[in-house]
Amino acid sequence: MNRCRGSPVSNPNRPIELDIAIIGGGSAGMTLARKISTLKTAVFEPRLASERDCSWALWAQPQQLEELSPAIKGSWNKWRFIDQSGEVIHQSHQYRYASLSSSQYLQHCEANLSDSVHLVRQPIDGVESDCRGGGQLKANGQTYCAKTIYDSRPPEMPDNCLRQHFFGWEISTKEPISEADIATLMDFRVDQSRGLHFIYVLPFSDSHLLVESTMISTQLEDKDWYRNAISQWLDDQNIQVQSKLREEYGVIPMTAVPSQQDGVARIGAASGAVRLSSGYAFSSIQAQMAILSKSIAAGDRQVPRPFSRSLIFMDKVFNRVLKTQPRCGVGLFMAMGATLKADAFVRFMLGHAGCIDWIQVIMAMPKWPFIKAAFAEVCSHD
């Protein structure tokens, strides 16, 4: 066992007793670990934060922005959607769209763990549940006995499910770009022949950008396909690259996680905290971990559901339309951007939309594809 920051003394012949074991020190695991103050806890995470660096974006209000400030790389109160016929720009007075460095966020959590929480840099290679939420874990030959286990390891997902997959370059540009105060969430003026495709651009300054080619489809593409799409888009915008600073690749399943019957509680993406219709998860994981940590302090260790059943149903219907009629996708997202004002759009993305927001969205959507998809969803029993 690697000796990490204050880790318990290991002895393969004697199990180490824990109140809480957290498997996986990613977004959910480290956020929870940081909020635990007195219970004897171990987080098992084999990889360094720097090995997992990517951009995590969210909409946040000033207080949350302040809390996340050690990891924030940029934030914008304006964002836009573009297609061949024009653009929709949102300007918010309540929220900013912020991008974090995941490695800085995780390192910040690690640096602020309480003395009772230990980070073990080993993978878990076996879990035996006691069916009361706890059980035994094995890491590098050492056994741990935990009263409660929270597992955040990514679940296995079916290959043919709808996925958001993306490849991005962080670049510096030769010339300053215009409108560097606006984040481009979706620019659909790109090849749509392989599925719903858009370019996502975060201008950290007028000469430092993250540019991603993002697809929503069931089929992953070769990495050169995304690279070519980014190069083409940069040419179209007359943006010349000074240097490529970093690459980023990700695949986010947009389908419900299979339910697990092994008696171990899941947290984060493994518990269904990825919003099915958007792939965003950071905010819902933050909210889930805030509630869970308060419950733990109050003696209740049950994991809260990240989203309501009705929201999950609506997202499944939306995804069914995207999966069966991908050519509708550009129109759906553009209509949603056009119909909702900035703050209502954010409420919608955060899963906090009110009745009026929902009515506006439903009115802006084509009715027949959604009625058919809703009916198919009800009949599918997924």
Ligand SMILES: Cc1cc2nc3c(=O)[nH]c(=O)nc-3n(C[C@H](O)[C@H](O)[C@H](O)COP(=O)(O)OP(=O)(O)OC[C@H]3O[C@@H](n4cnc5c(N)ncnc54)[C@H](O)[C@@H]3O)c2cc1C
């Ligand atoms: C590249 C990328 C970009 C994303 N961007 C955004 C974004 O901009 N906004 C947003 O809201 N969401 C985004 N997401 C989605 C979501 O926020 C992330 O998937 C988030 O990391 C999920 O957190 P998690 O803790 O559930 O899982 P993870 O962060 O994946 O953590 C799981 C951890 O388990 C560890 N692990 C695996 N096996 C073992 C084992 N045997 N033992 C111990 N540990 C193990 C892994 O190393 C990993 O660190 C992005 C996802 C990706 C992949």
